[in-house]
Amino acid sequence: MTEFLLSVHVLAAILAIGPITVAASLFPRYVKQPEAGESAGTAAFLHRICRGYALLGLAVPAFGFATAAQLGVLTDAWLIASIILTAIAAGILAVAILPAQQRLLKAAARDGVVTRLTALTGVFNLLWAIVVVLMIVRPGSTTGS
Numbered sequence: 001m002t003e004f005l006l007s008v009h010v011l012a013a014i015l016a017i018g019p020i021t022v023a024a025s026l027f028p029r030y031v032k033q034p035e036a037g038e039s040a041g042t043a044a045f046l047h048r049i050c051r052g053y054a055l056l057g058l059a060v061p062a063f064g065f066a067t068a069a070q071l072g073v074l075t076d077a078w079l080i081a082s083i084i085l086t087a088i089a090a091g092i093l094a095v096a097i098l099p100a101q102q103r104l105l106k107a108a109a110r111d112g113v114v115t116r117l118t119a120l121t122g123v124f125n126l127l128w129a130i131v132v133v134l135m136i137v138r139p140g141s142t143t144g145s
Helices: 001-033 037-056 059-071 076-104 110-139
Strands: none
Touching: 001 037, 001 059, 001 076, 001 110, 037 076, 059 076, 076 110
């Protein structure tokens, strides 16, 4: 059962979080050129990817908790750090990135807002990279190598 839960957790992370990081990173480039119809359409499409895959991304912590419980590592420091970083990343996505994308799609792109969005997206992507490293290295875990 552990292998199944871990497999679904990893697949959900790859298939949900990966597209969000790519689409969110590309969004500012396309929203800066609202006069170009193709760029505006691409920005709207990238926003739909972020929003849709964010919902699918809820499977990642759900299966992550189930896997951690099965392994008996719910109180390990590496897992707690990963949970906190995941919550921060999810919060940045839900409270800052998605609303900023929505606002930029409705209004002419302003360089200051786009720059801030680009920075927030970078932080979001960095947090996920750290979580991936923590999940692989698992410092201090007795289940690691």
